[in-house]
Amino acid sequence: MNLSGRLALGTMLPVVVTLLAVAFVHGTASPGLLLAAGAIGAALALVMAVMIGRSLATPLDRVTWVVERLSRGETVAMPSGGDRETARGALAELSATLGTRQSLLEKTVESIRDPVVVADHAGAVVIINAAARRLLGVDPGFNILTGIRTFRCYCADGETAMPIPEMPLARALAGEEVDDLELIVKPWPEQPGVRLLANARTLRDDAGKLRGAVSVLHDITARRHAHQALVESEQMAQAIVRTALDAFVQTDQDGVILDWSAQAEVLTGWTRSDAVGRKVVELVFPEELRDAHRQRIAKFLQEIAAGGMGMRYESAALHRDGHQFLVEVSLSALRCGDGYVINAFVRDVTQRRMAQEQLIQAQKMEAVGQLTGGIAHDFNNMLTVITGTIEILADGVKDTPQLASIAKLISDAADRGAQLTSSLLAFARKQPLQPTKTDVNGLIGDVVRLLSQTLGSQIVIRAELGRDAWLAFVDRSQLSAALVNLAINARDAMPDGGTLTFATRNIQLGIPDAVARGVERAGDHLVIEVRDTGVGISPPHLEKIFDPFFSTKEVGQGTGLGLSMVFGFVKQTGGGIEVLSEEGQGTTFRIYLPKADGTAPHPVEEGDQPIRGGDExxxxxxxxxxxxxxxxxxxxxxxxxxxxxxxxxxxxxxxxxxxxxxxxxxxxxxxxxxxxxxxxxxxxxxxxxxxxxxxxxxxxxxxxxxxxxxxxxxxxxxxxxxxxxxxxxxxxxxxxxxxxxxxxxxxxxxxxxxxxxxxxxxxxxx
The missing domain is CATH 3.40.50.2300 (Response regulator)
Incomplete structure (x- = not known):
């Protein structure tokens, strides 16, 4: 029911009530009369109510019509006559309400931390909050489409200028809705840009007519910087992994491989596609070490959970081709969800361990050398007197066989003592050497002729000498003694007979090869191989064969200084020696000697030249x-x-x-x-x-x-x-x-x- 109807109904009820009261008071009305009177009264009341309601409703309906037009921004002429006061009152009340609501709206927009801009349909800014004013430097009334601006807008790349028609508010005024458009705004040309995420919407009335647009800008500069820093950090981490000298392996807490660097491929022989998804313990650890590795990782995770930082250890690793090598592993762990990600940097330390063992061996020899040298000086002085005077004594008793025999025993004992001291000094690298350019092939020929008469017919001696073998810079007599010593050991390793082979060849050693073989310097070297087909050497004994006084022979059958003397002589010469042996497969000794320049002088043949003195x-x-x-x-x-x-x-x-x-x-x-x-x-x-x-x-x-x-x-x-x-x-x-x-x-x-x-x-x- 509209306003006129409600007013008519309100005026009709009092008239009807009055007529009914008059009739009952006089008591003269018949029922028919009363009914007629009631009908007439009702009709009259209805007519009057309608007239009164219309007279009152007309101004109110006009006022309502005026307010609705004003609220939509339309121009309306004010009513005349008595309706003016009613309209003014209604307008005043409506204006107060609208003002309160607008003030509340403006305060709300002003308090928003993100920039907010509202423009009318012509592009003029009608609302702009403090954040937007600081960013853009404009006030209400500024035309966003045509105004002269100090700020500059760029696309997300920060270099391409954004045309005005492509700006979020301009696109919204054109009827387009903008979602999460990334752009950069520079308040002033010399100031750094602010990276923003823009959203814009059109504003329409109930009839669907465009009335303006609103744009909300969200500052994402810090977030982008953080993201960029994260990306750069990730790129840096990847670059470190790619360029690191050590191999990088990443696994989950169960040991399943997640990442496998190029260095890991080189180190182990397994490609990344082969490794990722497999368990590292099954891929690169020898089977006998896998349980120990699992226990170590379990302990490591417990320590990490308790606040530990990391772990470093050494272990044997297995290459794809089957050979083992020694690695140093550095572990760290990162929390990931309910578990851990384990990062491991792996380094091959085989050469370093060999160098350490060589250093220990050198220190051991130095200690023996110091001990031996202190004894050798006085001992050799005494032996000099003995060996010298026994010659005089032997010459004096040469006509008495019994005394001559005793003199020979003394002389032989002195020679054995001198040889023992010489062997100790050789092992300790303290013996004086006289290295010269030596034709090793010729020297081996002399040694072979000597051995062919002493080793026995059950030993076959072969020579595989390189025709272009270089000269070696070595003490000739000491090298001969070393080769004879190796040959005697080979004979003892072949009690039932076999083959003894001497071979020579040239080799060029790089720095890693020189270090691995214990050679003093890289460069050109001559290699001498002494091979036998004997019983071989067991692994436990193989590690000790160069130790002084170590021998597997029975007591009285050797001093245990033979190989140690060879080792010391070779090292003192600046060369190196290595041994390869398997039980039942024979043994090979390789001696590396430095190459000499030029041609070898002919050795002087002393022979049995007569003793000659002088008068100087x-x-x-x-x-x-x-x-x-x-x-x-x-x-x-x-x-x-x-x-x-x-x-x-x-x-x-x-x-x-x-x-x-x-x-x-x-x-x-x-x-x-x-x-x-x-x-x-x-x-x-x-x-x-x-x-x-x-x-x-x-x-x-x-x-x-x-x-x-x-x-x-x-x-x-x-x-x-x-x-x-x-x-x-x-x-x-x-x-x-x-x-x-x-x-x-x-x-x-x-x-x-x-x-x-x-x-x-x-x-x-x-």
Missing amino acids: TILCVEDDDKIREYVTGQLESLGYTVLVAANADAALEIVDRGAAFDLLFTDIVMPGRMNGRQLAETLMAGRPTLRVLFTSGYSDGALPKQARPGHGIPLLAKPYRRGELARMLRRCLDLAVDVQGDPLPLPYSVQADLERFLRENPPDKT
């Missing part, structure tokens, strides 16, 4: 009284004039007195402020042509390493016999030198070669 004057410097007495007697018996000094200071006093002499024969290790080498250098500074012969039972590094072959330092190792002393003296005294003390080359003679050929190929006796 010799300055003999020896700190041991017994040896000094013995050496003086030997030198005088050879015809030399001897000047004797107990130490370097005494020798310098003799020189300062102007005493003339032809050769300095001095011990190397002596007490006092100057050793034998320093004494020689002092004297040679003023006399470059002075001949010098050193002697020592243990030089303790007092002699420098040999430089070029042919320019070595003459050394007579203790203990020595009278014949060796005589030959070394004549070799030094007969050597022609220039004014600088350098040897003069002598004319080459084929006599030595001819004599050697005749000895090796004696003419047939007829």
Whole structure:
């Protein structure tokens, strides 16, 4: 029912009630009259109510019509006459209500932290909150479509300028709805951009007519920076994994592989596609170590749950091709949901472990060397007296067989003592060496001829010598002793007979190969292989074969110094030695020797040359009284004039007195402020042509390493016999030198070669 109907109904009810009351009061009306009167009254009341309602409703309906038009922004003429006051009152009330609501709306929009902009259908800003004013620098009334702006809008790339028609509010005014459009706004050209996520909607009235648009902007700059930082961090992490020298393996807490770097592929031989999804324990750990690995990971996760940081350990790993190697694993874990992700960096430390073992071996040899050297000096001094004087005694009793036999026993025992000391010094790398350019193929030929007569007919000796084998820079006599020692060990490993093979070849070692083989320097080397077909060496014994006094032979059948002597000699030469052996499959020793430059000189054949003395004057410097007495007697018996000094200071006093002499024969290790080498250098500074012969039972590094072959330092190792002393003296005294003390080359003679050929190929006796 509309407003007019409700007013008519309200005025009709009082009229009807009045007529009914008059009729009942006079009591004269008949029922018919009353009914008629009631009908008439009702009719009249109805007519009056309608008239009154219309008179009252008309102004109100007009006011309502005016307000509705005004609310839609239409222009309406104000009513005239009595309706003006009614309209003004209604308008005032409506205006107050609308003002309250608009104020509440503006305060709400103003308090929003995101920028909000409302424009009318023409593009003029009607509402803009504080956040939008700060960002855009505009106020209400600014035309978003045509206004001159200080801010600049760019697409999401931050470089492409965004045209005005493509801006979110402009698109909404064109009737388009915009969702999550990313753009960048720079309030001023020199200020950094603000990255925004824009949404825009059109505003329409009940009739569907466009009245304006609203745009809400959300600042996502910090979120984008955080996302970019996360992306860069992830990229950095991936770059670290890609460029790391160590292999990277990622697994879940059950050991299933999630990630597998390129370095892991190189390290293990398994590709990423092969590895991902498989359990790491089954892929790269030997079967006997898998239970231990599972227990280690379980313990690691417990420690991580309790606040631990990580774990580092070493373990054997299995390559795809089946060989094992040693790795160092560094573990860390990250919480992921209800479980953990385990990150592992894996490094091959096989070479490092070998280097550590070599260092331990070197330290062990150094300790033995220090012990041996301290003993060897005094022991060799005593042996020098014994071996020297026993020759005199043997010569004196040569006509008495019983005493001659005793003298020989003493001499043999002294030789064995000297050999024992020499072996210990060789193992400790303390023996004085005389390395020269050596034709190893020729030397092996001599060794083979010697062994063919001593090893027995059940041992077949073969030589596989490289035709282009390089010369080696090595002590010839020590190398011969080492090869004979290896050959004797091979014979003992083949009690029922077998084959012994000597082979040579050239090899170039890089730094990793040199380190792996324990060679002093990378470069060109000559390899000597000594192979047998014997019983082989068990793994436990293989680790100890170079230890001093280690032997698997029965007591009394060996000193246990043979292989240790070979090892020490090779290492002192600057080479390396390795052994390969399996039980029942024989053994192979490989000796790596440094290559020598040029051609090898022909070795001097000492043979049984007669002992020859001289009449020169010799300055003999020896700190041991017994040896000094013995050496003086030997030198005088050879015809030399001897000047004797107990130490370097005494020798310098003799020189300062102007005493003339032809050769300095001095011990190397002596007490006092100057050793034998320093004494020689002092004297040679003023006399470059002075001949010098050193002697020592243990030089303790007092002699420098040999430089070029042919320019070595003459050394007579203790203990020595009278014949060796005589030959070394004549070799030094007969050597022609220039004014600088350098040897003069002598004319080459084929006599030595001819004599050697005749000895090796004696003419047939007829």
